[in-house]
Each structure stands twice: as structure tokens, then as C-alpha cells.
Amino acid sequence: MKQDYESLFTPWKIRDLEIKNRIVMCPMGGTSIFGWMEPSHFKQESANFLMERARNNAGLILPGIAPLKNVFGGQWLYKGDRKFAKLKEYMTEFHKTGAKMFVQVTAGMGRSMAINDLMVKMIENKVLGTLGKPLFNMDYICASASATPNRWWESANSRPLSVEEIEEIIDAYGKTALKLREAGVDGIEVHAVHEGYLLDQFAMKYTNQRTDEYGGSFENRYRFAAEIVKEIKKVCGEDYPVSLRYSVVSKTKGFGQGAVPGEDDFVEVGRDMEESEKAAKFLQDAGYDMLNCDNGTYDAWYWAHPPSYMPENCNLSYVSHIKKFVDIPVVCAGKMTPEAGSEAIRKGEIDAMGVARQFLTDPQWITKMIEDREADIKPCIDCHNACFTMAKYKGTANIQDLEDAMKMARCALNPRTMQSKKYKLEKATRVKDIAVIGGGIGGMESAMVLSDRGHNVTIYEKSDHLGGVFIPAAAPEFKSRDKKLIQWYLKQIEDRPIEVKLNTEITDVSALKADEVIIATGAMAKRPPIKGLEHSMEAVDYLSGREVGENVIIVGGGQTGCEIAYDLVLKGKKPQVVEMQVDLIPVKGVCLANSSFLREMLAFKKVPVHLETSLQEIKENAVCIRNKEGDCFDLDCDSVIMAIGYDSTPLTRSSGKIHLVGDAHEVGNLRTVIWRAWDVCMKL
Secondary structure, eight states, X not given: OOGGGGGGXXXXXXXXXXXXXXXXXXXXXXXXXXXXXXOOOOOHHHHHHHHHHHHTTOSEEOOSOEESBOTTTOOBTTOOHHHHHHHHHHHHHHGGGTOEEEEEEEOOOGGGOOOOHHHHHHHHOHHHHHHHTTTOOHHHHTOBSSSOBOSSSTTOBOOBOOHHHHHHHHHHHHHHHHHHHHTTOOEEEEEEESBTOHHHHHHSGGGOOOOXXXXXXXXXXXXXXXXXXXXXXXXXXXXXXXXXXXXSOOOEEETTEEOOTTOOSSOOSSOOHHHHHHHHHHHHHHTOOEEEEEOOBGGGGGGTSOOTTSOTTTTHHHHHHHGGGOSSOEEEESSOOHHHHHHHHHTTSOSEEEEOTHHHHOTTHHHHHHTTOGGGOOOOOOOOTTTOOOOOOTTOSOOOOHHHHHSOSOOSSOTTTTOTTTOOOOOOSSOOEEEEEOOSHHHHHHHHHHHHTTOEEEEEOSSSSSOTTHHHHTOSTTOHHHHHHHHHHHHHHHHTTEEEEOSOOXXXXXXXXXXXXXXXXXXXXXXXXXBTGGGOEEHHHHHTTOOOOSEEEEEOOSHHHHHHHHHHHHTTOEEEEEOXXXXXXXXXXXXXXXXXXXXXXXXXXXXXXXXXXXXXXXXXXXEEEEOTTSOEEEXXXXXXXXXXXXXXXXXXXXXXXXXXXXXXXXXXXXXHHHHHHHHHHTTO
């Protein structure tokens, strides 16, 4: 292990509880020990997930949120002894790892509840809402401090919680905490004065317009959170540790409006640093024993769930500042790197480093770091393609697939995460010679799975390198983790008995002496019949290094087009985006944290965006476009980049011993590429 990391592996205390090291696995939706959308129960898949991370040297583990009241069915979490009895048995084994566990319990989501179209209908149609109440009581699930617009469907206002309901929640926290303590759980984390969830909606002025004892003054707005910890301490004793998930600053300009990095001249409607200094001390004095910190709200979601575009350690300076105002331990999360985390701990700026989604991608990453095998750590690339696919654009509610809503915390890069029954590496009953045509991510992932199962594998790649289209995709400066992922793949291929034949183009699959053939030849950019198309370049050309002029038109406002626009801004260019739909990135699967960053950063950088506008013609120094009113006009430019998507280009069709993976099968993202590779290769 690097000497620089030594401070990460020193013990520390939360109240009287000693933690063996300073790496905290932060909570992630979907990893709840009690389930998530389903009625609360002891969830074995989560239990296995948490145990594996504990056995791989995590110091403190925080499972994902356990709703205090079931989202589905509405039963209080403390009711039902069977799940707590199973938890007690589990904690006996868990503690043998030397790790500690706090269970995070949420008061609720309020206006942050990611409602979908069906939920919207239940809110807006009283009859449907009444019929659905026994299953999904949307009136309660979305209840908040005040009547404020839902983040996902602005015309749906939350109902203010009554004082009696608040008192019920406080009482339920005490009863739940006692059950957890009796089950051997080391502490409880209260969720949350953080990220704009329910308790945060009470704490912030822009979401709390109450005039009773839970609104108005500073003390009243933070009263709910304070009374919860006091109740827990009353029931469980002063020595039972209670952590609070806490966002230092909100970085929020208004409903549905966040402040991007570098945007300092804005009016904070949530919690600013001056209030946070006061709030942190107030919450400590109320009884909290630790602050588990980040920044943001659902209106500025990219601070709490940083995509690749956010800087590394994006919350560290804010969290280290707030530590000056409290005497209790402070944890910092948000794209933390071991280097920065270790240094901040050594300097006394924070007490521990919080890490979340890296644990989804590689459960052994701490062990590998200890063993000086950092090159073998598969890096999380902050894509949110499987762990957090809640998405929306103008005119939609949450368009996430139901399966993703039910099964969060899966990983695009590691299919086995939270899917251990479905994705397994089992030795093949008969060793085969298998050819993989194409050395991109799909081809390399297929080769690795097949090799690990015992097959003899050869990769045929027509270029002089592996990596495929993901190499140009990783070119922008904000894609540093994507670049690390490529290096990880190259090392894994090198470490396995996989033969690689570069500069070898296969045109006749039948000529290969192979028992099975994997086709991973990717896709080609769409080429629409647009006059003057020869005056443009494809997105992959630009990302591969082709020069562009000062003024650049990007045709296509999807994720790739917006990323290119941002990259051009960072290079000092002047991009404009032309998009046919009503909003940028109008697709499923791209997390709102990612898409809202790009929309708001391009707006902050004053990038012209032409929505509901179609391309008519490309000229030598201009494009002709048509807007939604039917008016045609020219936009002057030096370069045109086409980013309108791809079509699969399989070398041949799937049949018999020939199997398609990656974009050759269906154009998608890394999740579809990697999961498809496993789907195919587990069966060969």
C-alpha cells in the first residue's frame, strides 16, 4: 500500500464506537437491508452485497435507505419482528469481519419522490388515488413541509404534513432505532438533512413556508431533525451512535434549478454556508454523533450524485470548512479519491472518506489498494446507467423503467452487483475454441468472461489497438475515469491467456476455425440524406482528434452532442446545438443528475441551443435550419459535427455458433454492451 494512504487505515471513533479504518461505504438506493420499493423484509441479496464489502476491508458500512414507512403498503418499519430476528443472526457474522454497520432510515422523500406517469395519475385523479391508496398512498409518500412542486412533475404539489404525522414519524424513529440496537446494529443514520429529502425540505426556506412550530425561524425549521435524534437517544440511550446525512450547502437557485461548479454569483434559496455553520452546531448539540456530508438537492442533483463532468472531490472544500464548527466526526463524500481523502484526514480537515458507487463496480477495491494492486481496480465511471437511471426532460415525469426503479444499485460495468443469482462465472463443461471479432469493450468483456470460464479465446481486431469507439468517447478531459477503464481492460486482457491479433480484419466468418464466434463489430454513425453532408464530420471524428474551427454547430442534442458542446466550451470554442426534440437529452436511461448538469452548464456558459429545430442543409460555412414555426434561417459556422446516433453494423447475422454482442447487436451504452456480453458468454 502507498504510504500516502496510511491515514485512511487508522482507527477513529463515533462516540464510543471504534471504527477500524476511515473508509465509509455510503448508502445507495437499492442496497437497503430491508428492501426498498417492496414491503420491508430481510433482503438476502443486499445482505450478501454488504457482507462482501465488509470482508474486503470497508470500515463502516451504511446500507441504502430503509423507509420508516413502507413505500408499498404503508406499514411502519418497526413492525414485524421476523426481519429483525434475521438481522440479529446476520450481524453476528457481519461483526466477524471487523467492520461496523449503521442502518440508514429515511423519514421520506417528499417532493423529491421520483414519481412516474402512473403515480402522476394517482395524484391528479382523486378516484384513482383513492383506489390505489392501500398499495401506494401518494398523498402520504409525497407529503412535505409545505405545498411545493414535485421535482419530477412540477404541477403536482406536495401536501403539508400535519403536526400529528410529524410526531408519528419521530415516535417511529425511536421504535425503529431500538429494534436495530437490539439486533446488534452498531448505530443508526437519520436520512436526511441532505439532498432535498423530507427533513431537508423542512430545513430549507424555499421548501418550508409553514407558520407553526416546524416553520419560520431557524430553530423551527431544524426542529424536526433535532426532535428525531432526541427521541432516539431517549429510547436507546445516549451512548447509541446516531449519524445524520447532511448536505453542507444546497447549491440551489430555485425549483428545478441548480448552480453548477464555477457559478458563484447566484442567490442561494436553500442552505448557504453561513446558515450551515450554525445548523451543523445546532444539530450536534441536539445529539447527533456524526455528520455524513455532501452538497446539493434534487434541484442541484449533480452535487450529491456527481457525474463524470463534476470535478473530483467536488464537495471536499465545503465539508472541511464545516468541520471547523463541530466537535463530532465529519465524513465527506462526492467523487472522493484516496489521495485527497487521505491528505484531508491527515490534516484534520475531515475524519473519514465516504465512497459509494465504486463499491458497486469493484467490491474488492480497498483490498486491492492495500495489496498495491491499484491497476486491477475496475473504476466507477460515474455513468449512473444502472445504479440510478431516474430520468426526465421537459414535459415528462420520471421515465425510468419499472425494473430499474425496483432494482437500483446494479452496476453497468459489473453485472454481478446485486444480481448474483442471474450473473455467475461457472467453468464450462466443455472447453471450446472461441473467436471474438472486434476488440472494443463488448469484445474484451466477452473474451474475459469466456477465458475465465476456461475457454480458449482469440480476439481479432482490424485496427492496431484494443478499445474500439470507447477510446474517442473517453477523449474529453472530464472523462479521466473512462480512460482508466480502458487501461483496466487492457491489463485484464494481458493478464489472461487470451490471444490478441491486431491489424487483422475478418471478412469471412466461415473461414475461422472456431467452435463459437462472437461478433462485436460495433455500429456506424447515421448518415441522413441531408444536402451538403460532406461538409460535416461525425462525432467520433471530432473525438478522435480532428480539428474544428472557432464556431461549431453540433447537430443532435443527445448526451454525446451535449458532451461535445461542453468539451468545446472548455477548449474556448463557441458551439451551438441543434436538436429536433423539446429538450436536450430527451431519452430514457440518462440519470437526471447527468442530464441536468449538461443542460445547466451549457446554459451557464451561454451556449445557444435551438430546440424543436431541424437541419435542412449544410453549407461550406453555415447550416440552414427550420424552427418549430416553420421559419428557415442560416447559422454561420466554421465546422459542423453530426451527433445523431448510430446504426448496428454486424459482420453477419446471429445464427447457430455466431453470436452478436455490443452495438453490433443493438446500439446502447456500456450497460447494454457489458450485460449482453455476459448474457451470451455465460451460456457457451
